[in-house]
Amino acid sequence: MDFSLSPELTELQARVRAFIADEIVPFERDPRCTAHGPDESLRAELIAKGRRAGLLSSHVSPEFGGLGLTHVAKAVLFEEAGYSPLGPVALNIAAPDEGNMHLLEAVATPQQKERWLRPLAAAEIRSCFCMTEPPPGAGADPSMLQTTATPDDDGYVIDGGKWFITGAHGAAVGIIMAKFADGPATMFLADMTSPGIVIERAMDSLDTCFPGGHGVVRFEGLRVPKENVLGEPGEGFRYAQVRLSPARLTHCMRWLGAARRAHDVATAYARQRHAFGKTLGEHEGVGFMLADNEMDLHVTRLAIWHCAWVLDQGVLGKHESSIAKVVSSEALWRVVDRSVQVLGGQGVTHETVVARIFADMRAFRIYDGPSEVHRWSIARRILRGEKPREKNA
Known part of the structure; x- marks a missing residue:
């Protein structure tokens, strides 16, 4: 190694x-x-x-x-x-543009890449990924997908509702997950200004870092031509894994940087703030929190780098990315929470960036699969004796 x-x-x-x-x-x-x-x-x-x-x-x-x-x-x-x-x-x-660009580069036709990937990569436009639905639709369980795609003479008609759609407000293109009557899911590309797409509202959320926030979107008779199918019809769930494993890991990468920032702010404060005759960091209660932060950051970085190495071997990395996601989201949350504690009153105000990171970070344990779902998936693979490094077909 x-x-x-x-x-x-x-x-x-x-x-x-x-x-x-x-x-x-x-x-x-x-x-x-x-x-x-x-x-x-x-x-x-x-x-x-x-x-x-x-x-x-x-x-x-x-x-x-x-x-x-x-x-x-x-x-x-x-x-x-x-x-x-x-x-x-x-x-x-x-997110979600980074993951969408990865998916388009892996799956889209040359024409689709020119139309949508090139301007996305040039940051001339934004995109969204429309999969999550309100109950009883798909959330952590994508098999509960309710949005439908009905074939017609020259394409498909999409109907359904989505929510928690990051970046929907202001997005130029959406990748929409919908299912046919017989069940298989398919991905479709659509201009977000198309008739039949209604952005109902922006959802108020803890995090404030994603352009466009999180939207509630409704599809009412949205007509999508056949050339806007992304990949092969019926392969939507497989393509979702092509997108989600790397995108899950890049979330971990970005939040590692954010947690390191919170730790750095807390460390600087602990060095200069005095209480009870010495700096805060010299008190074991604070010094131990900083030590625990350092260990959590280190373990997270190792989990991320290992999963990244696995993906670089051409492996889908579902098992490794689930492990990295749980390790990262929970360890980094502990880092930011401790950093708030070290900062005391300043940690719960916007005197520093830490409170903002704290609010942004909390959702990380939920999106791209809650920790509980990943633990369940990891346990299933353990009990089945599955080899975690099957090649991506």
């Missing part, structure tokens, strides 16, 4: 770290940071900075303007981007 980074990757890491600190962190108190994410004018300004730095869409292949990074290289860069809540936006690697 070699945990060293190449000179090229070390240089890229330092470059992104400096870019985030110098160019992006100063925008964190910008009034254009709204309850539903940075507004479009702020997003455009951040994207322009990322473009000038030559760091946009690093996960996409050079053919579409990216850096073509491996999963391990992404783990390094995405962590640095996540150090600021605005970093992933500035580098065009925020």
